[in-house]
Amino acid sequence: MDLTVRLPRGLVLKNPIMAASGTFGFGPEYAAYVDLNRLGGVSVKGISPEPWRGNPPPRVWETPAGLLNSIGLQNPGMEVFLEEDVPFLKTVDTAIVANIIGHTVEEYRQVAERLSQEPRIDAFEVNISCPNIKAGGITFGHDPDQAFRVMEAVRAVTEKPVMVKISPNTAEPWIVAEAVTAAGADMISAINTLVGMAIDFKARRPALGGRTGGLSGPAVKPVAIRIVYEIASRVKVPVIGMGGIESAEDVLEFLMAGAQAVMVGTITFQHPERMLEIIETLPEVLNAYGFASLSEAVGAALPSRKEH
Amino acid sequence: MDLTVRLPRGLVLKNPIMAASGTFGFGPEYAAYVDLNRLGGVSVKGISPEPWRGNPPPRVWETPAGLLNSIGLQNPGMEVFLEEDVPFLKTVDTAIVANIIGHTVEEYRQVAERLSQEPRIDAFEVNISCPNIKAGGITFGHDPDQAFRVMEAVRAVTEKPVMVKISPNTAEPWIVAEAVTAAGADMISAINTLVGMAIDFKARRPALGGRTGGLSGPAVKPVAIRIVYEIASRVKVPVIGMGGIESAEDVLEFLMAGAQAVMVGTITFQHPERMLEIIETLPEVLNAYGFASLSEAVGAALPSRKEH
Amino acid sequence: MAHAFKVRIDEVRVPAPDHAELIVHSGELIKARPGQFCHVLTPGMLRRPISFSRIDRARERVGLLVQVVGSGTRWMAERQAGEWLDVLGPLGRGFDPPEGERPWLLVGGGVGIPPIFAALEAWGAQRTSSLEVVLGARFKDYLIMTDDFRRMAVEPALATDDGSAGHRGTVVPLVEEWVSQHPQGQLMACGPTPMLAAVSRAAASLAGPVQLALEQRMGCGIGACLACVVPAEPVGPEGPRYRRVCTDGPVFRREELVF
């Protein structure tokens, strides 16, 4: 079965399975475990103009079927990324998505402009939804006007395909999706993590160094499916779905809810090879539920599709 | 260990464990399985002035460590409740919380006024956060002004203790908590369910009859802990915590995050007797983590407590 | 006070591919009526409702016959004799006993067959009137318990979707035929909802009671959560009223239901 996914501005994925930002480093880290050439794409760790330190440890905490993290977007900044990681990325054949972050609209613009010059970068994912930093990050993602301004600034400096990553922590995430689409976003990716917390009984304080953290993993899948479904029902641009994917069945659930492709995060920590297994079994699973092609499954559960 | 909880307006619980609304019927249903006299309290299924039909089936769907439901607040209306269930409730000695719902501010007022005349009802829980109905319900819970007006109308007609149940589906749930406290709420209960969805592969549509549903169970605990912690940090009134409680350790986590008492929902379906087991083991668990009393644990992880 | 309790699995039978029948020992569950169910703890969030395939009061054993359709039934099918199940039950409204004089038709589809067999086992011996059994399934292998019926000296009429055993197609034509021949008859059926809807229509003219055992996704299993509802009479301006499979059913009279 042909698993190719054709997205706006000529972005082509070999298959709909990409590594989710922040769970796959900048690419080289998992290269010993996963043949990157077989992935649909890799969204690298969030990149800012200058280095960010991140939050104090502990930075992860297990929860029922989930994971809380408060990495705080630690990254060495765009110049180090270009120097140290892009040369490796040039040796692999998979779509590279640069996940970009900033404290201000200007910082988003800066990093998009600089990385736009790098041909190895195939697309941008504008992260306005990270719950783990105080300024910037999620605050842009909760306000359609600010989200619009970030996307507008990024659009002004790049011709590459751009997706905006949506926060699940608002009542109506599709409002932000509509705002950034109006500002020129080519795609929406959803969801980022839910804000959560755990208590360390012995320390008598929140378990994570950053106090609150972002919840990911299978626990959040129903929230993600619903947001993908609502956005796909309302917005014309393609949606990249994620949140709790563990299996090819989970991928099918996102596809049927309206996603054209997906990203896989937390489960990679448990099973580095899981994305490849999913890619291998996806055709069988599509067939088992009566889909002759990938595109047939996309949006199959949306109301508009039922009326046809 | 004395587990008594003293709450505003003379509401006294034998212990901090109450049954969560919608998971325990109106009281009689579980009476064959659980000695209600041993519970801290029971929050009954949401009650409206007139009968509500609820949503089409299927109404529940399993998710990883969670449960989606779209019951849609089916209930026989306040008069049937008073006639058919209150007589039974008069035979048991536990705090009875009437969970009330309405499509309009006026409906909330009506049901509060009518039930306020019934001495067996010890307190109200104003449900402005149910994601499973279209009009009323969650729309009140997402708008601090509307939430204020609902609480104001309820306050005008009852002297009984009133808690307002908060939706987790907004960026800053404490804003609604602050609004209803300003309108005279004596307590906050949190959280109601997260909005979610699952896809039925064979039917090629959302699995629940109501399309979206409310996510509960262990999966949501980190979201609940964080919201309880934030509300308890900001609002002066007592917080009743819930979301994913399975064990006495989970209860302790809510207490340390600032809850004075808790409600237990989804796990009761799996283990009807679990609430009683929790009540029995809570003193040991408190002791194991160095708490000599219940009140010592309340808020132990809050920043204000650390500064003392 | 009622409570969840543990029952020992005495024996595990494999009546067909993808099926397992757990024979469990329990002085409590043998109080069940055919058509009642128990709510079985599995590793998932919710218990699984399973009917009784046989109720052996003398030996204090009941049967739980499952078809593997997902994680919970797979887990059940993997149990071994000597292990324990955590159950709530018996739960729900079972079949009312057949009326003595009326011709009696039992209709089972797929994993709706077990409670039908339990009904035959409980009441078949005292029957004074004619009795027939119609069983349907997707294909031959899934026509479970046919030997059990034969041991009760009943030769069931069979139907399979693919014609691999008995009539090709559903049980409905067989039911229609029986109804036309036995206007004074009574009927008990259990199976997938579309089958029950068709059986209900086919049996509309019967003079005797038509009892249908329904399935619905359940939460509590004891009447508290209102998860397990099905559309029922009376139909008001907003549509049918909703009633609970776990306590108002699983067995309903056809007049009570709206398909």
Added chain:
Amino acid sequence: MAHAFKVRIDEVRVPAPDHAELIVHSGELIKARPGQFCHVLTPGMLRRPISFSRIDRARERVGLLVQVVGSGTRWMAERQAGEWLDVLGPLGRGFDPPEGERPWLLVGGGVGIPPIFAALEAWGAQRTSSLEVVLGARFKDYLIMTDDFRRMAVEPALATDDGSAGHRGTVVPLVEEWVSQHPQGQLMACGPTPMLAAVSRAAASLAGPVQLALEQRMGCGIGACLACVVPAEPVGPEGPRYRRVCTDGPVFRREELVF
């Protein structure tokens, strides 16, 4: 290409209450250096990092000695010989071999003892200079592996919080004493972070390398997620830099760290 793989448990030992040592067979894991770890799949969301307690190249067996502190270690301690573990490894930066001429102190606290024993087993035989071992634990029963040290002809100095074996208190006074007597010495330590912080201070004046093996909660275990960081040099205006225990460590030089 590296990958997660399954290793067979040859033997399960119980070195102390609440502890278990799984002896697993693996041609891959025996390539490990003392101080490295493997990332073990358990039923939870994340794998569990566990050091090697012994690395027997000849018999192709390594030891994984766990103290039961939660769900994952409990699950591991319940494994039986003949079962399989799913592991990633060996991972991380292990201890550098001791420098031949320098007096050598090995310090282990609690479940930090296993990698210390692995270091002794790997390099103890070739030593040309003096060697001492200091072990600490909460109480006597938790002083694990002391017989293993004795079999290597080393009598460890002991300390317990409650004085139930050896000195009452922590290992720190014993380390301080050794440091004052061996200014040219080198040191390897593994244990809880507060112990390592104190050992690091006590060993500040040593002329030889001071290697400390740290713990931190991990996600990926292979350097991708930046979960497992500890504060490290250089300290900038915003505070220390963060480095990864899983790939930059678990073993660090004391100069690299900020406690």
